[in-house]
Amino acid sequence: MITDRELDKLIICKKCHKIHEVEQLEHGEIATCSYCGTTLYSCDKDSIKKAFALSLASMIFLILTNFFPLVQIDFLGSEQYVTIFKTMVTLSSEGFWFVALMVSVLIFISPIVIVMIHIMLFGLIYFKREKELARKLLIFLGYILPWHMSDIFLISILVALVKLIGFVQINIGIAFFSLVAFVIIDLYITRVMPMHTLWFNYQKVFEDE
Amino acid sequence: MSNKIFESKEDLLRCPLCEAVNYDRGRLTKCRRCHSSLYSYKYFKNEKSVAFLITAIIAYIPANIYPMMITKNFGHEISSTILGGVILLWQQGSYPISLIILFASIFVPIVKFVILLYLIINAKYPKQEVSNSTKKNMYYLAEIIGPWSMIDVFVVAILASLIHLKSVEIIAGNAATAFALSVFFTLLAAQSFDIGSIEKHKEGQGDSRDSKTR
Ligand SMILES: [Zn+2]
Ligand SMILES: [Zn+2]
Numbered sequence: 001m002i003t004d005r006e007l008d009k010l011i012i013c014k015k016c017h018k019i020h021e022v023e024q025l026e027h028g029e030i031a032t033c034s035y036c037g038t039t040l041y042s043c044d045k046d047s048i049k050k051a052f053a054l055s056l057a058s059m060i061f062l063i064l065t066n067f068f069p070l071v072q073i074d075f076l077g078s079e080q081y082v083t084i085f086k087t088m089v090t091l092s093s094e095g096f097w098f099v100a101l102m103v104s105v106l107i108f109i110s111p112i113v114i115v116m117i118h119i120m121l122f123g124l125i126y127f128k129r130e131k132e133l134a135r136k137l138l139i140f141l142g143y144i145l146p147w148h149m150s151d152i153f154l155i156s157i158l159v160a161l162v163k164l165i166g167f168v169q170i171n172i173g174i175a176f177f178s179l180v181a182f183v184i185i186d187l188y189i190t191r192v193m194p195m196h197t198l199w200f201n202y203q204k205v206f207e208d209e
Numbered sequence: 210m211s212n213k214i215f216e217s218k219e220d221l222l223r224c225p226l227c228e229a230v231n232y233d234r235g236r237l238t239k240c241r242r243c244h245s246s247l248y249s250y251k252y253f254k255n256e257k258s259v260a261f262l263i264t265a266i267i268a269y270i271p272a273n274i275y276p277m278m279i280t281k282n283f284g285h286e287i288s289s290t291i292l293g294g295v296i297l298l299w300q301q302g303s304y305p306i307s308l309i310i311l312f313a314s315i316f317v318p319i320v321k322f323v324i325l326l327y328l329i330i331n332a333k334y335p336k337q338e339v340s341n342s343t344k345k346n347m348y349y350l351a352e353i354i355g356p357w358s359m360i361d362v363f364v365v366a367i368l369a370s371l372i373h374l375k376s377v378e379i380i381a382g383n384a385a386t387a388f389a390l391s392v393f394f395t396l397l398a399a400q401s402f403d404i405g406s407i408e409k410h411k412e413g414q415g416d417s418r419d420s421k422t423r
Contacts, residue, residue, distance in 0.1 A: 007232075017404070019217055020213065034212055036346075071367075071371065075374050078374050082370050087369075103366055149356050159306055162306050
């Protein structure tokens, strides 16, 4: 029999499902799957502190993204702009309530919830507080992560803009640039703090006394 | 650093939610870390996944028949389906955009349907002409490309709320709802599919290359 403690030292590759034993790494080192090359885990001693600071920064960019126009167009003297909120309102007012609901979950609700969970989680782990709450947040994060598509939405804006080039005059708004910043920071956080690393940090802080 | 593969005599499962390594206790078990349900390949039947996938495939039919986007240009109305939009963009010379929409709205959903359908059928009626690690790679591919299918819906949402001018107006078509439903149920089908069921027949049915690394 393998004990739970020993099981915690194992990691299964998300791509090829081969089992690996977690080894002690040097600061800055990255462990990859020897079968398929996927990144398994990495070692960064200040990762929680960095992730905490970055998640606070991403919150600011997310607020800017949600409150300012993404794009503004000018066509024969009449102006129009689009915000994340306006896409949802337009869809639901035209009767596409399911699309509106799905879009609002994917690009509005999930990003906000994920950023708030990140901030609380990194804070709780950093200050070693509220073990039970941290556990619940981690579990909830696992459920909500697949329902987050800010990055795909960013690509969609670019596609929409390319479609409009030549027909209208396009002005890129503040929200567009803050969305770019948000997506980059978010990708970085999920890269250095995948689920496995988050739980690893949780156990190191709350369970290994 | 390349990590050595761990040789285990026991059957171990990866929790899809928290990535903890768990014992395969043979029946419906709870993850020791996050307490979410882990299904063992011995008892799991991908019924939920089948139901979600069939719903997604059915929704994909009207998504291709009805118009995705309607353009009103000086009272002149043009409605285009997904495929119609792709062809129109190609004719206008926007080759990259045409290819992105073709990939996102037609290639990605169909590849996801085929992969999930194949894996579910294969878990039920196993044939070993494809190795387990290839099947796991197929599932991983379906997971990775999945979100891309939302691009066209987002584009329509953006254009519909942006182009509301006196002379030109863009409104979403009924295909948008059908397509969003299809994406929604495909996501649910992929999430409820049990990756463990791929390994169902590792015992006694060959495929020793894979079962060695248990
Ligand atoms: Zn691997
Ligand atoms: Zn778990």
